[in-house]
Amino acid sequence: MRGLKIYALAVFLAISEGLELRHSTETPRVVQFPIERKRHILNPVSRDRLRRRGAVKGDLDNKDTLYLFNVSLGTPPQTIRLHLDTGSSDLWVNTPKSELCSKGLRPCTSTGMYSANASSTYELVASDFNISYVDGSGAEGDYATDVLKLGGKSIEKFQFGIGYKSSSPQGILGIGYAINEVQVGRAGKRPYLNLPLRMVSDGLIKSTAYSLWLNDLDASTGNVLFGGVDTAQYIGQLQTLPIQRVGGVYSEFLITMTGLSIGKNIVATDLAQAVLLDSGSSLSYLPNALTEAIYKLMGAKYDENEGAAYVPCAYAQSPLTIDFAFSGPVIKVDMSELVIPVTGINDQGPVSFTDGTPACLFGIAPAGSGSSVLGDTFIRSAYLVYDLENNEISIAQTNFNATENRIVEIGAGRKAVPDAIPVPNSAPARSGTELNNGKVNSSIRTISLMSSNY
Structure with missing residues (x-):
């Protein structure tokens, strides 16, 4: 990609003063932090x-x-x-x-x-x-x-x-x-x-449980809520998935992704791929074979030197969604969440392909030999409840820019996350939980991704 030098925009979130919520015995015991x-x-x-x-x-x-x-x-x-x-x-x-x-x-x-x-x-x-x-x-x-x-x-x-x-x-x-x-x-x-x-x-x-929601790419606020769920911040019902063990131990927030589609195009089914929910990762990283299929459908241009792909910024206006399936739940991610504006180093202005088309970073990259990760480009579209006590993740589609709060306490014991139902017959991961010198690796084969010279 000799004609394109890109230094991508990353998102940082800073917290304002923590807010104490309802600490009496008659009302929910939760602690909320607006982000x-x-x-x-x-x-x-x-x-x-x-x-x-x-x-x-x-x-x-x-x-x-x-x-x-x-x-x-x-x-x-x-x-x-x-x-x-x-x-x-x-x-x-x-x-x-x-x-x-x-x-x-x-x-x-x-x-x-x-x-x-x-x-x-x-x-x-x-x-x-x-x-x-x-x-x-x-x-x-x-x-x-x-x-x-x-x-x-x-x-x-x-x-x-x-x-x-x-x-x-x-x-x-x-x-x-x-x-x-x-x-x-x-x-x-x-x-x-x-x-x-x-x-x-x-x-x-x-309970040792908390909720996280980031809101959309352009929003200024999100929240982390210890001990509770805000039912106004998601659409539909929370669905509960088991966290996958690593080396027989619960240590990371790994769940099983079972399929992926782009609009009406089914990219993969029956994946049973362990993916790490990582709020500290700006992008999402998927197995190379799956990423290549996504790039082909999207017309994304991959740069080996950068380790990422780029698309025309106009793609952000596309009505298409990339849909991530987890046995039962399906989280739809709008293109506007995956097409990320970038600027040149030292604020030199927008970057573009050599033909003058404005270029944006695409929010999915190849995992290579590392673990598969669902980062902020996915998490912004998902309301997540991390239940460490029961080793479960509850998930639902985010309700972007909700104007109210409906906070409910997470109780103790089994099935304590309110408004959550277990996913029946949730698939165990067949790939992505193998340990190699302490790391989780994907067993999906590595392939050569398409490269491009501009």
Whole structure:
């Protein structure tokens, strides 16, 4: 693709102040965080590929998630902006003493830092916090406890990591399975109560479950709702799918995709392909054979150097949808969610093909040898309930730009997600849950994708 140099737009989401909702015994116990979308010029394909190579390894974390919200740690409170990550399980923060944060440009200033010496309620737990990223960066330091405040709630003696040595300017709040905590994977210790577990233990919510909805590509807000479901934010009824095990263990949010179609064109049936629901991935990544079929139907032009495909921006106005099937549920994704505007580096203006046609990034890319991922280009169209207690995902079509809220509490025990029905005879994954050096891999064969020279 010598005639086209593209630096893609990625979407970042920043949280406004957490909102406490209905905490009396007669009304739902939930904690809600509204999410505000912000845009930056980045290359999401390069960023996503670094993340996905280690997405399912217990000792790896997601450095570049897309949700920011405010919490405070310590006494007096120190305000910190954290990335919300469904793919990891620890909360960790930077400190002003780290080499990275004390550099001339002070890259950690915008998201905040934590100083143990400035808190009267700080307590050291152990000096074995060590989190690694697939690109060689990471953070190491201490595990500690302190007062955590978020969403109008306070949690005392909450365990978290302090990155005295760090190469990532943003801290992370992981809300995944506790088996992915650093002290489990690195130190061989038993898991501690991370945020979803502590919320249940402290009576803030009844179940380790939360809902996530992003709204459409152009919207400015989305939400994460701990312990509840907002029935106004989706269409139809929630349908419940089992999470697939990896190596016999529940550790990642993998569900089984069974089919895909574009308009009236059936692209694939009887897939039984495990796909990772990853809110930290800008694009979606599917097996190469499936991706090639999509590109052929769409007329997308694939660039091997970029690892992604491009289509005319006018495709965003197409009435076609790409429909993802999961045994019973089908999520329809509009072309407007998959055709992503891009700009040149340093804001040099819109990019185009060599014939002058405006070019846009297409929101599905080949997974290669990595795991299949449904990222934001899919998740924006799906209302998702992550039920860690029952190892299930409930899913429905998003109701874009809903104007009301109807929040219902998620109870404890089986079938606790309100307005959700189990998918009968849901297919187990036949591909995509194999472990290779700790990673999930797809067994669908690798093929050569079409390339193009402009």
